[in-house]
Amino acid sequence: MGRENACACGIPTVQDGIGKRGLVDELGRFSRAAVTWAAGGAESDAAAAEARELAGGVRTVVLVEGSSDQVAIEALAARDGRDLGAEGVAVVPLGGAMSIGRFLDVCGPPGLGLPLAGLCDIGEERHFRRHLERVGLGSGLTRAGLETLGFQVCVADLEDELIRALGAEGVQQVIEAQGEMRPFRTFQGQPAQRERPVEHQLRRFMGTHSGRKALYAQALIAHLDLKHVPRPLERLLTHV
Structure with a gap:
């Protein structure tokens, strides 16, 4: 709650709500501008100018590999009563881990110099590790060094972390609730999947259709026992 816009009794005012929405909108604009700037091309100069203009409202940039990671982090924060956008935390999907160097050049010391955190497979x-060292955010970084910087590592990826946290049975209950048990059973029956552990089948199933990873990131977080939050996600949200 924005303290300068709260009434004495602590109840949010209309102005407070408008302020939060404005900050969240600006954070969204910042994220889009950062993505365009990092991509290069004809629009990058205008995007760079916009990102610089909006950077003052950004407290931390969290760099993640894809949209499913973004969905999971924001959904988990919301379950803990946090609104990352209202806190000035911009969760920015890289569109693939190989883009990390360009985004560090934009958001890190060579560019905007903003506080950073992240999540990767x-x-x-x-x-x-290599690009964090290149931009001067460490030397000879170990896993512990990455974590100290605020960059957490999933073993093996986000889906694997969530499957282990909920258990195979719990994940299948989520699939059932999504109305996708029949497609999952069909997938399990494919020759390439029949002999594989169910945890592997579940992980592969989530990546078979565009948008399915993000769908299940949201759904699995909604069913997650908050006593069993995967360590990388817990540490990341504690850091930011």
Whole structure:
């Protein structure tokens, strides 16, 4: 709650709500501008100017590999009663881990110099480590060093973390609630999947259609016991 716009009794005012919405809208504009700037091209100069103009309202930039990571982080924060946008925390999807260098050039010391945090898969850890060192945010970084900086590593990825947190049975209950048990059973029956552990089948199933990872990131977080939050997500939200 914006303290300067709260009444003495602590109840949010209309102006307070408008202020929060305005900040969230500006954070969304900042994220879009940062993505366009990092992509380069004809619109990058205008995007850079917009990002610089809006950077004053950004407290921390959280760099994540994709939209499902963004959905999971924001949904988990909301379950804990937090509104990251209203707090000035911009969760920015890279569109793939190989783009981390460009986003660090935009948001990190070579560019806007904003406080940073992030989340990556274990297979992409080396790319994050190398580029963080390149922009001067560490030297000889270990896993512990990355975590101290605010960059957490999923083993093996977000879906794997959530499947282990809920258990295979719990995840299948979520799939049932989404009305997708029949497609999942069909997927399990494919020759390439029949002999694989159910946890592997679940993880692969979530990546079979565009948008399914984000759908299940939201749904699994909604069903997650908050006593069993995956360590990388818990540490990331504690950091920011």
